[in-house]
Amino acid sequence: MYSREMIFEMVYRTRLNKALAGWTAALVFVSQSVAQMPELRRADPDHVPVFSISHINGDAWRATVDNHGTVFLVTSQGIILADPIGPGMAEWLKKEFDRRFGVPVRYVVYSHYHWDHASGGDVFADTADFVGHANMLTHLAMPPESTTLADVVGQYAPFAALDANGNGLVEEGEVPEDIQRFYGSSQTQFPGFDANGDGVLNGAELVRGPVSFVRPPNITYTDEIEIRLGGKRVKLTWVGDMNHSKDSSLIEFPDDNVLLVVDYISFGRLPNREMDYENGLFEEWMTAIRETEAVARGYGFVAPGHGPVGTWEDIRDWREYLERLRDQVAAGISAGRTLQQMQQSITMDEYSDWQGFDWVDENVLGMYHFLTD
Numbered sequence: 001m002y003s004r005e006m007i008f009e010m011v012y013r014t015r016l017n018k019a020l021a022g023w024t025a026a027l028v029f030v031s032q033s034v035a036q037m038p039e040l041r042r043a044d045p046d047h048v049p050v051f052s053i054s055h056i057n058g059d060a061w062r063a064t065v066d067n068h069g070t071v072f073l074v075t076s077q078g079i080i081l082a083d084p085i086g087p088g089m090a091e092w093l094k095k096e097f098d099r100r101f102g103v104p105v106r107y108v109v110y111s112h113y114h115w116d117h118a119s120g121g122d123v124f125a126d127t128a129d130f131v132g133h134a135n136m137l138t139h140l141a142m143p144p145e146s147t148t149l150a151d152v153v154g155q156y157a158p159f160a161a162l163d164a165n166g167n168g169l170v171e172e173g174e175v176p177e178d179i180q181r182f183y184g185s186s187q188t189q190f191p192g193f194d195a196n197g198d199g200v201l202n203g204a205e206l207v208r209g210p211v212s213f214v215r216p217p218n219i220t221y222t223d224e225i226e227i228r229l230g231g232k233r234v235k236l237t238w239v240g241d242m243n244h245s246k247d248s249s250l251i252e253f254p255d256d257n258v259l260l261v262v263d264y265i266s267f268g269r270l271p272n273r274e275m276d277y278e279n280g281l282f283e284e285w286m287t288a289i290r291e292t293e294a295v296a297r298g299y300g301f302v303a304p305g306h307g308p309v310g311t312w313e314d315i316r317d318w319r320e321y322l323e324r325l326r327d328q329v330a331a332g333i334s335a336g337r338t339l340q341q342m343q344q345s346i347t348m349d350e351y352s353d354w355q356g357f358d359w360v361d362e363n364v365l366g367m368y369h370f371l372t373d
Helices: 004-022 087-100 135-140 154-160 189-193 203-208 282-296 312-334 339-345 357-372
Strands: 051-057 060-065 068-075 078-081 105-109 129-133 219-221 224-229 232-238 249-253 258-261 301-304
Touching (some): 051 301, 068 249, 189 203, 249 282, 258 282, 312 357
Parallel strands (some): 105 129, 129 219
Antiparallel strands (some): 224 232
């Protein structure tokens, strides 16, 4: 016979093993009975997005909606646009391009496949080719039909938990009105998940993610590719397998002294999804950051996917934040402190002016898993 304490221990171990297999932020503390799980991402349905276009240098321009940004290059033969960001943003951009520049988009180049950067490209499909790393196609592929809601782990697990009637599907009526929307759009994430358009979400659609508005690239590369248009160049270089995604591209506009880095590096902002530890490729991520920093030293302008245009020094600051966080968490582990104790004692106060400073405890959680899993 098992004692109550033994049963509790077995239940705890089962939950912990499941967490280590993929939950992005689910932990069970035995002594404190504290659970940290992903939260359902929400947004104000009445939010009015703020669109803008500003000049960076030469023929390179920056377009933003709220805190999401991209870069485009205007030439006499057309426009090369990096991430379209979302359906609403892409529709706005197309009108602005026609009004301001009078030339069509000839290429859309992707930094990576994530919904909040790569969605919306269909509006340019009549004139443009789409370029991305070959791993994009793997990320955009649909999982097996046998995938169930129970297989959904990580950031989309809260979506699977919306199945209130227990029928193994998430119906639109089960989704809160204030669910997160595509940036620059009134569309919620629901149609982004709903790949077959049947009005319900199954396990495979949720595991794949809200990427139904991401147009797959028709031109792919493995190591690097250079695009030429109107006497200008745009170069995409794969940054390698790393934690944020395995299809990320560093995008260079060498003739205009501009570099674009998206998500695996941000400026003046704490890591958010970048600290997800499902891939567990922290050292590879740091290698990508250091290599990007080296490239950025040769550029006068570095535009991030989030935050203002900066320089290579902003990449250095991002690297140093992660290094300091790593060192403090490693010291806590060596001293035998619990995760909860480290979340209380590691405050990173010197970064209190950065956006997302209230994510420090989540960053400690992510770093703890990087160092222990």
